[in-house]
Amino acid sequence: MVPEKAQGIVVRTYPYSETSCIATIFTREFGKLRALAKGAWRPKNAFDSALDLLSICQVLVLRRSSGGLDLLTEASLERRFRVGRSxxxxxxxxxxxxxxxxxxxxxxxxxxxxxxxxxxxxxxxxxxxxxxxxxxxxxxxxxxxxxxxxxxxxxxxxxxxxxxxxxxxxxxxxxxxxxxxxxxxxxxxxxxxxxxxxxxxxxxxxxxxxxxxxxxxxxxxxxxxxxxxxxxxxxxxxxxxxxxxxxxxxxxxxxxxxxx
Ligand SMILES: [Zn+2]
Structure with a gap:
Protein backbone atom coordinates (compact mmCIF):
# COMPACT_ATOMS: atom_id res chain seq x y z
CA MET A 1 0.00 0.00 0.00
CA VAL A 2 1.31 3.44 -0.94
CA PRO A 3 0.56 6.54 1.16
CA GLU A 4 -1.66 9.04 -0.63
CA LYS A 5 -1.22 12.77 -0.51
CA ALA A 6 -3.99 15.18 0.41
CA GLN A 7 -4.63 18.68 1.63
CA GLY A 8 -6.59 18.75 4.85
CA ILE A 9 -8.16 20.80 7.62
CA VAL A 10 -7.76 19.44 11.16
CA VAL A 11 -11.25 19.45 12.67
CA ARG A 12 -10.67 17.33 15.78
CA THR A 13 -7.94 15.47 17.63
CA TYR A 14 -8.09 13.20 20.64
CA PRO A 15 -5.61 11.01 22.49
CA TYR A 16 -5.12 7.40 21.47
CA SER A 17 -2.30 6.48 23.82
CA GLU A 18 0.15 8.53 25.82
CA THR A 19 2.01 9.65 22.75
CA SER A 20 -0.36 9.04 19.82
CA CYS A 21 -3.54 10.71 18.71
CA ILE A 22 -6.42 10.21 16.35
CA ALA A 23 -7.05 13.15 14.09
CA THR A 24 -10.24 13.86 12.20
CA ILE A 25 -9.07 15.59 9.06
CA PHE A 26 -11.31 16.90 6.32
CA THR A 27 -9.33 16.48 3.11
CA ARG A 28 -10.09 18.10 -0.20
CA GLU A 29 -9.32 14.88 -2.09
CA PHE A 30 -10.93 12.14 0.02
CA GLY A 31 -13.35 13.94 2.28
CA LYS A 32 -13.32 13.32 6.01
CA LEU A 33 -10.95 10.73 7.39
CA ARG A 34 -10.01 9.54 10.85
CA ALA A 35 -6.38 8.71 11.06
CA LEU A 36 -4.01 7.46 13.69
CA ALA A 37 -0.91 9.62 14.10
CA LYS A 38 1.61 7.50 15.94
CA GLY A 39 3.87 9.42 18.26
CA ALA A 40 2.24 12.74 17.39
CA TRP A 41 2.39 13.93 20.97
CA ARG A 42 6.04 13.19 21.48
CA PRO A 43 8.20 16.34 21.65
CA LYS A 44 9.89 15.41 18.40
CA ASN A 45 7.59 13.83 15.85
CA ALA A 46 6.82 13.55 12.17
CA PHE A 47 3.88 15.94 12.32
CA ASP A 48 5.26 18.99 14.11
CA SER A 49 2.38 21.41 14.66
CA ALA A 50 0.54 20.37 11.50
CA LEU A 51 -2.08 18.54 13.57
CA ASP A 52 -3.09 21.54 15.67
CA LEU A 53 -6.79 22.24 15.55
CA LEU A 54 -7.89 24.25 12.48
CA SER A 55 -4.51 23.91 10.81
CA ILE A 56 -4.47 23.56 7.07
CA CYS A 57 -1.92 20.89 6.22
CA GLN A 58 -0.57 18.49 3.65
CA VAL A 59 -0.84 14.87 4.73
CA LEU A 60 0.40 11.49 3.59
CA VAL A 61 -2.07 8.83 4.58
CA LEU A 62 -2.39 5.07 4.26
CA ARG A 63 -6.08 4.58 3.66
CA ARG A 64 -7.85 1.47 4.90
CA SER A 65 -10.26 0.05 2.38
CA SER A 66 -12.45 -1.83 4.86
CA GLY A 67 -13.34 0.57 7.62
CA GLY A 68 -11.06 1.11 10.59
CA LEU A 69 -8.63 3.90 11.11
CA ASP A 70 -6.42 5.30 8.39
CA LEU A 71 -2.76 5.73 9.23
CA LEU A 72 -1.15 9.13 8.99
CA THR A 73 2.48 8.79 7.99
CA GLU A 74 3.36 12.45 7.57
CA ALA A 75 1.83 15.88 7.94
CA SER A 76 3.27 19.27 7.17
CA LEU A 77 1.79 22.59 8.11
CA GLU A 78 0.55 24.75 5.28
CA ARG A 79 -1.25 27.41 7.28
CA ARG A 80 -1.54 27.75 11.02
CA PHE A 81 -4.72 29.09 12.57
CA ARG A 82 -3.75 31.94 14.87
CA VAL A 83 -5.81 33.26 17.71
CA GLY A 84 -4.60 36.75 18.23
CA ARG A 85 -6.71 39.81 18.24
CA SER A 86 -10.13 38.42 19.03
ZN1 LIG B 1 -44.72 29.40 -1.09
Whole structure:
Protein backbone atom coordinates (compact mmCIF):
# COMPACT_ATOMS: atom_id res chain seq x y z
CA MET A 1 0.00 0.00 0.00
CA VAL A 2 1.31 3.44 -0.94
CA PRO A 3 0.56 6.54 1.16
CA GLU A 4 -1.66 9.04 -0.63
CA LYS A 5 -1.22 12.77 -0.51
CA ALA A 6 -3.99 15.18 0.41
CA GLN A 7 -4.63 18.68 1.63
CA GLY A 8 -6.59 18.75 4.85
CA ILE A 9 -8.16 20.80 7.62
CA VAL A 10 -7.76 19.44 11.16
CA VAL A 11 -11.25 19.45 12.67
CA ARG A 12 -10.67 17.33 15.78
CA THR A 13 -7.94 15.47 17.63
CA TYR A 14 -8.09 13.20 20.64
CA PRO A 15 -5.61 11.01 22.49
CA TYR A 16 -5.12 7.40 21.47
CA SER A 17 -2.30 6.48 23.82
CA GLU A 18 0.15 8.53 25.82
CA THR A 19 2.01 9.65 22.75
CA SER A 20 -0.36 9.04 19.82
CA CYS A 21 -3.54 10.71 18.71
CA ILE A 22 -6.42 10.21 16.35
CA ALA A 23 -7.05 13.15 14.09
CA THR A 24 -10.24 13.86 12.20
CA ILE A 25 -9.07 15.59 9.06
CA PHE A 26 -11.31 16.90 6.32
CA THR A 27 -9.33 16.48 3.11
CA ARG A 28 -10.09 18.10 -0.20
CA GLU A 29 -9.32 14.88 -2.09
CA PHE A 30 -10.93 12.14 0.02
CA GLY A 31 -13.35 13.94 2.28
CA LYS A 32 -13.32 13.32 6.01
CA LEU A 33 -10.95 10.73 7.39
CA ARG A 34 -10.01 9.54 10.85
CA ALA A 35 -6.38 8.71 11.06
CA LEU A 36 -4.01 7.46 13.69
CA ALA A 37 -0.91 9.62 14.10
CA LYS A 38 1.61 7.50 15.94
CA GLY A 39 3.87 9.42 18.26
CA ALA A 40 2.24 12.74 17.39
CA TRP A 41 2.39 13.93 20.97
CA ARG A 42 6.04 13.19 21.48
CA PRO A 43 8.20 16.34 21.65
CA LYS A 44 9.89 15.41 18.40
CA ASN A 45 7.59 13.83 15.85
CA ALA A 46 6.82 13.55 12.17
CA PHE A 47 3.88 15.94 12.32
CA ASP A 48 5.26 18.99 14.11
CA SER A 49 2.38 21.41 14.66
CA ALA A 50 0.54 20.37 11.50
CA LEU A 51 -2.08 18.54 13.57
CA ASP A 52 -3.09 21.54 15.67
CA LEU A 53 -6.79 22.24 15.55
CA LEU A 54 -7.89 24.25 12.48
CA SER A 55 -4.51 23.91 10.81
CA ILE A 56 -4.47 23.56 7.07
CA CYS A 57 -1.92 20.89 6.22
CA GLN A 58 -0.57 18.49 3.65
CA VAL A 59 -0.84 14.87 4.73
CA LEU A 60 0.40 11.49 3.59
CA VAL A 61 -2.07 8.83 4.58
CA LEU A 62 -2.39 5.07 4.26
CA ARG A 63 -6.08 4.58 3.66
CA ARG A 64 -7.85 1.47 4.90
CA SER A 65 -10.26 0.05 2.38
CA SER A 66 -12.45 -1.83 4.86
CA GLY A 67 -13.34 0.57 7.62
CA GLY A 68 -11.06 1.11 10.59
CA LEU A 69 -8.63 3.90 11.11
CA ASP A 70 -6.42 5.30 8.39
CA LEU A 71 -2.76 5.73 9.23
CA LEU A 72 -1.15 9.13 8.99
CA THR A 73 2.48 8.79 7.99
CA GLU A 74 3.36 12.45 7.57
CA ALA A 75 1.83 15.88 7.94
CA SER A 76 3.27 19.27 7.17
CA LEU A 77 1.79 22.59 8.11
CA GLU A 78 0.55 24.75 5.28
CA ARG A 79 -1.25 27.41 7.28
CA ARG A 80 -1.54 27.75 11.02
CA PHE A 81 -4.72 29.09 12.57
CA ARG A 82 -3.75 31.94 14.87
CA VAL A 83 -5.81 33.26 17.71
CA GLY A 84 -4.60 36.75 18.23
CA ARG A 85 -6.71 39.81 18.24
CA SER A 86 -10.13 38.42 19.03
CA UNK A 87 -11.83 35.32 20.34
CA UNK A 88 -14.55 35.80 17.72
CA UNK A 89 -12.25 34.42 15.05
CA UNK A 90 -11.32 31.39 17.12
CA UNK A 91 -14.90 30.60 18.10
CA UNK A 92 -15.98 31.02 14.48
CA UNK A 93 -13.30 28.58 13.35
CA UNK A 94 -14.32 26.05 16.02
CA UNK A 95 -17.95 26.36 14.99
CA UNK A 96 -17.19 25.76 11.30
CA UNK A 97 -15.04 22.73 12.18
CA UNK A 98 -17.86 21.25 14.27
CA UNK A 99 -20.46 22.00 11.58
CA UNK A 100 -18.25 20.47 8.87
CA UNK A 101 -17.81 17.34 10.98
CA UNK A 102 -21.55 17.11 11.71
CA UNK A 103 -22.63 17.54 8.08
CA UNK A 104 -20.27 15.02 6.48
CA UNK A 105 -19.72 11.28 6.40
CA UNK A 106 -16.28 9.69 6.15
CA UNK A 107 -14.66 9.18 2.74
CA UNK A 108 -17.17 11.36 0.91
CA UNK A 109 -15.24 14.10 -0.92
CA UNK A 110 -16.89 17.52 -0.86
CA UNK A 111 -14.33 19.90 -2.35
CA UNK A 112 -16.71 22.88 -2.26
CA UNK A 113 -17.11 22.38 1.48
CA UNK A 114 -13.35 22.24 1.88
CA UNK A 115 -12.91 25.45 -0.11
CA UNK A 116 -15.60 27.29 1.88
CA UNK A 117 -14.05 26.43 5.24
CA UNK A 118 -10.50 27.07 4.05
CA UNK A 119 -11.47 30.54 2.81
CA UNK A 120 -13.20 31.32 6.10
CA UNK A 121 -10.32 30.04 8.24
CA UNK A 122 -7.90 32.28 6.36
CA UNK A 123 -10.16 35.27 7.00
CA UNK A 124 -10.70 34.31 10.65
CA UNK A 125 -7.06 33.67 11.49
CA UNK A 126 -5.36 36.60 13.15
CA UNK A 127 -2.42 35.78 10.94
CA UNK A 128 -4.27 37.06 7.92
CA UNK A 129 -4.11 40.49 6.35
CA UNK A 130 -7.76 40.04 5.51
CA UNK A 131 -8.73 39.83 9.17
CA UNK A 132 -10.89 42.42 10.85
CA UNK A 133 -13.24 42.06 13.79
CA UNK A 134 -16.22 43.04 11.64
CA UNK A 135 -15.47 40.49 8.94
CA UNK A 136 -15.28 37.50 11.28
CA UNK A 137 -19.03 36.88 11.81
CA UNK A 138 -19.75 37.54 8.13
CA UNK A 139 -17.10 35.02 7.11
CA UNK A 140 -18.68 32.46 9.45
CA UNK A 141 -22.17 33.12 8.08
CA UNK A 142 -21.07 32.84 4.43
CA UNK A 143 -19.13 29.60 5.07
CA UNK A 144 -21.99 28.17 7.11
CA UNK A 145 -24.44 28.84 4.26
CA UNK A 146 -21.99 27.32 1.75
CA UNK A 147 -21.66 24.16 3.89
CA UNK A 148 -25.42 23.84 4.26
CA UNK A 149 -25.96 24.37 0.53
CA UNK A 150 -23.31 21.82 -0.43
CA UNK A 151 -24.86 19.33 1.99
CA UNK A 152 -28.32 19.83 0.48
CA UNK A 153 -29.63 21.70 3.53
CA UNK A 154 -29.26 25.31 2.40
CA UNK A 155 -32.14 27.50 3.55
CA UNK A 156 -34.24 29.19 0.88
CA UNK A 157 -33.59 32.93 0.94
CA UNK A 158 -34.75 34.62 -2.28
CA UNK A 159 -37.53 32.14 -3.06
CA UNK A 160 -40.16 30.38 -1.01
CA UNK A 161 -38.73 27.15 0.41
CA UNK A 162 -42.04 25.35 -0.12
CA UNK A 163 -43.44 26.48 -3.51
CA UNK A 164 -40.44 28.23 -5.07
CA UNK A 165 -42.15 31.54 -5.82
CA UNK A 166 -39.78 34.53 -5.90
CA UNK A 167 -40.02 36.67 -2.77
CA UNK A 168 -39.93 40.45 -2.85
CA UNK A 169 -37.18 41.79 -0.59
CA UNK A 170 -39.40 44.60 0.66
CA UNK A 171 -41.00 43.31 3.87
CA UNK A 172 -40.27 41.07 6.80
CA UNK A 173 -39.85 37.46 5.76
CA UNK A 174 -41.30 34.42 7.48
CA UNK A 175 -38.52 31.88 7.97
CA UNK A 176 -39.56 28.31 8.60
CA UNK A 177 -37.11 26.33 10.72
CA UNK A 178 -38.77 23.07 9.67
CA UNK A 179 -39.60 24.11 6.09
CA UNK A 180 -36.30 24.97 4.50
CA UNK A 181 -36.11 28.71 5.10
CA UNK A 182 -38.07 31.65 3.70
CA UNK A 183 -41.77 31.11 3.06
CA UNK A 184 -44.30 33.07 1.00
CA UNK A 185 -47.59 34.35 2.44
CA UNK A 186 -49.53 31.31 1.20
CA UNK A 187 -47.10 28.68 2.39
CA UNK A 188 -46.50 30.12 5.86
CA UNK A 189 -50.13 29.52 6.90
CA UNK A 190 -50.49 26.94 9.62
CA UNK A 191 -46.75 26.31 9.76
CA UNK A 192 -44.95 25.78 13.05
CA UNK A 193 -41.44 26.89 13.93
CA UNK A 194 -41.63 30.23 12.14
CA UNK A 195 -39.64 33.33 12.92
CA UNK A 196 -40.01 36.72 11.30
CA UNK A 197 -36.79 38.10 9.83
CA UNK A 198 -36.39 41.87 9.44
CA UNK A 199 -35.99 43.55 6.04
CA UNK A 200 -32.32 44.26 6.79
CA UNK A 201 -31.81 40.68 8.02
CA UNK A 202 -33.41 39.27 4.87
CA UNK A 203 -31.21 41.44 2.64
CA UNK A 204 -28.08 40.46 4.58
CA UNK A 205 -28.97 36.77 4.41
CA UNK A 206 -29.41 37.04 0.63
CA UNK A 207 -26.06 38.81 0.27
CA UNK A 208 -24.31 36.21 2.45
CA UNK A 209 -25.92 33.37 0.49
CA UNK A 210 -24.73 34.95 -2.77
CA UNK A 211 -21.22 35.20 -1.37
CA UNK A 212 -21.48 31.60 -0.22
CA UNK A 213 -21.88 30.39 -3.80
CA UNK A 214 -18.61 31.93 -4.84
CA UNK A 215 -19.20 35.57 -5.68
CA UNK A 216 -16.28 36.54 -3.51
CA UNK A 217 -16.01 39.96 -5.08
CA UNK A 218 -19.21 40.88 -3.32
CA UNK A 219 -17.74 41.92 -0.04
CA UNK A 220 -20.51 42.62 2.40
CA UNK A 221 -20.80 44.35 5.72
CA UNK A 222 -23.63 43.57 8.10
CA UNK A 223 -24.25 45.75 11.10
CA UNK A 224 -24.03 44.20 14.57
CA UNK A 225 -27.74 44.26 15.37
CA UNK A 226 -28.61 42.44 12.14
CA UNK A 227 -25.81 39.91 12.66
CA UNK A 228 -27.22 39.18 16.10
CA UNK A 229 -30.63 38.53 14.56
CA UNK A 230 -29.19 36.26 11.84
CA UNK A 231 -27.02 34.39 14.35
CA UNK A 232 -30.12 33.50 16.35
CA UNK A 233 -31.95 32.41 13.17
CA UNK A 234 -29.04 30.29 11.92
CA UNK A 235 -28.32 28.65 15.29
CA UNK A 236 -31.93 27.49 15.46
CA UNK A 237 -32.01 26.46 11.79
CA UNK A 238 -28.81 24.42 12.10
CA UNK A 239 -30.10 22.77 15.30
CA UNK A 240 -33.27 21.71 13.50
CA UNK A 241 -31.31 20.51 10.46
CA UNK A 242 -28.89 18.39 12.51
CA UNK A 243 -31.36 17.38 15.20
CA UNK A 244 -29.02 18.68 17.89
CA UNK A 245 -27.37 21.86 18.98
CA UNK A 246 -23.68 22.29 18.23
CA UNK A 247 -21.55 22.86 21.34
CA UNK A 248 -19.61 25.69 19.79
CA UNK A 249 -22.69 27.63 18.64
CA UNK A 250 -23.18 29.25 22.02
CA UNK A 251 -19.73 30.81 21.88
CA UNK A 252 -20.41 32.58 18.62
CA UNK A 253 -20.39 36.30 18.85
CA UNK A 254 -23.80 37.89 18.59
CA UNK A 255 -22.44 40.10 15.88
CA UNK A 256 -20.84 42.92 17.83
CA UNK A 257 -17.60 40.92 17.61
CA UNK A 258 -15.76 43.15 20.04
CA UNK A 259 -15.31 40.56 22.78
CA UNK A 260 -11.86 40.13 24.28
ZN1 LIG B 1 -44.72 29.40 -1.09
Missing amino acids: LAGFHGGMYLAELLDALTAEADPQPEMFDAVETALITLSADSDEWSSASAPVAVLAAELALLQAGGHGPAVGRCGACGVRLEPTGRTAFGMLDGGALCTNCRRGKRGLVSVSVAGTAALRAAAARAVGRKDRDITIEGRVLGELRAVMNTYVSHTLGRRLNSARHLSNGTSQHL
